[in-house]
Amino acid sequence: MEIIKVEHLKKDFIIYEKEPGLKGVIKSFYNAKKIIKKAVDDVSFTINQGEIIGYIGPNGAGKSTTIKMLTGILTPTSGEVKVDSVIPYQKRTLNAKKIGVVFGQRTQLWWDLPLIESFTVLKEIYEISDIDYKERLSYFSNLFGLDEFIKQPVRQLSLGQRMKADIVASLLHNPKILFLDEPTIGLDVIAKENIRKTLKDIHDKYQTTIILTTHDLADIEELCDRIMMIDQGKIIYDGSLETIKAKFGSKKIVCFTLKADSMMDLTVFDRLKKKDPDLIASIEDSKLTVVFNKLKIKVGDIITPVLAQTDVLDIDISDDHLENIIKAIYKNGF
Numbered sequence: 001m002e003i004i005k006v007e008h009l010k011k012d013f014i015i016y017e018k019e020p021g022l023k024g025v026i027k028s029f030y031n032a033k034k035i036i037k038k039a040v041d042d043v044s045f046t047i048n049q050g051e052i053i054g055y056i057g058p059n060g061a062g063k064s065t066t067i068k069m070l071t072g073i074l075t076p077t078s079g080e081v082k083v084d085s086v087i088p089y090q091k092r093t094l095n096a097k098k099i100g101v102v103f104g105q106r107t108q109l110w111w112d113l114p115l116i117e118s119f120t121v122l123k124e125i126y127e128i129s130d131i132d133y134k135e136r137l138s139y140f141s142n143l144f145g146l147d148e149f150i151k152q153p154v155r156q157l158s159l160g161q162r163m164k165a166d167i168v169a170s171l172l173h174n175p176k177i178l179f180l181d182e183p184t185i186g187l188d189v190i191a192k193e194n195i196r197k198t199l200k201d202i203h204d205k206y207q208t209t210i211i212l213t214t215h216d217l218a219d220i221e222e223l224c225d226r227i228m229m230i231d232q233g234k235i236i237y238d239g240s241l242e243t244i245k246a247k248f249g250s251k252k253i254v255c256f257t258l259k260a261d262s263m264m265d266l267t268v269f270d271r272l273k274k275k276d277p278d279l280i281a282s283i284e285d286s287k288l289t290v291v292f293n294k295l296k297i298k299v300g301d302i303i304t305p306v307l308a309q310t311d312v313l314d315i316d317i318s319d320d321h322l323e324n325i326i327k328a329i330y331k332n333g334f
């Protein structure tokens with residue numbers, strides 16, 4: 001069932017550019033150069049109830065601007081946006097009851113109050129019944145181990161504890177949709193894993209629709225069925241991670257650690273370049289890296305000529321990292 005519908009959504013920001021220095025300030029006072037920034041530029045998509053979507057893109061691509069329009073914080077320049085049949089910027093309060101929002105960099109909790117007090121305030125704001133509140137709080141306490149820090153003021157919590165607390169706060173009213181902006185930013189590996197696992201549990205229990213913006217691709221790999229990729233305000237990919245991997249994931253990387261000062265003639269790869277013109281071989285600090293298409297060339301064909309020519313201390317063979325694949329899509333398109 002469709003829960004979010006966005007059609008030809010646009011958001012322009014008007015920026016006034018000034019020249020540097022005091023002269024520039026005075027000049028811009030009279031005739032500043034007006035620039036229109038198309039932060040979101042004709043974006044359309046639909047999201048079904050229960051989907052977990054990874055909304056990714058480079059810095060400044062338009063992710064936050066889209067989320068702000070979905071949460072009702074910003075009014076679109078044009079186009080349509082509906083969240084569970086409501087136009088968010090027209091009915092902000094009603095929309096707020098249907099959604100939960102977590103911004104990794106900020107907190108929605110009251111800094112000086114013990115955490116439990118923040119939850120009590122939210123219970124009143126969202127008019128959550130005693131039974132529901134008790135049931136949810138005990139469920140989240142078990143998942144996140146809240147008892148350890150629930151009586152502490154929020155300002156004393158560690159970043160990981162604060163993130164858990166914010167996620168609980170956003171879910172107490174059992175929203176249909178959860179917007180998560182960088183939920184694992186700044187956390188250590190174990191805390192990240194804990195957050196991801198818990199989000200999966202919550203999704204399984206409540207079938208919450210989750211829209212996640214992140215620069216951490218492990219979040220995407222572990223959580224998302226679908227990726228929407230935005231760049232310069234336009235959606236450049238909307239589909240599964242499997243499709244991306246099938247199309248771009250055929251690269252393999254072999255990295256040789258060479259004995260210091262050993263010689264290596266890269267022309268040995270010329271013959272292989274006829275089979276795979278995109279093969280790249282490079283040397284830096286006694287490390288020889290060869291990137292090639294595993295569907296066109298066998299790993300053995302790379303290793304044999306290198307071993308015949310030079311002293312190798314170590315060999316590391318890996319598939320191309322998702323990060324490189326995504327970077328290449330940002331650069332060259334899908």
Ligand SMILES: Nc1ncnc2c1ncn2[C@@H]1O[C@H](COP(=O)(O)OP(=O)(O)OP(=O)(O)O)[C@@H](O)[C@H]1O
Pocket residue numbers: 013014015037038039057058059060061062063064065066
């Ligand atoms: N209030 C604003 N006034 C003017 N320009 C803005 C405003 N908000 C965002 N922009 C511009 O719109 C573009 C999109 O910004 P947005 O914050 O949506 O990007 P993002 O994809 O969330 O980036 P990041 O990954 O860095 O958070 C950027 O060029 C940004 O500078």
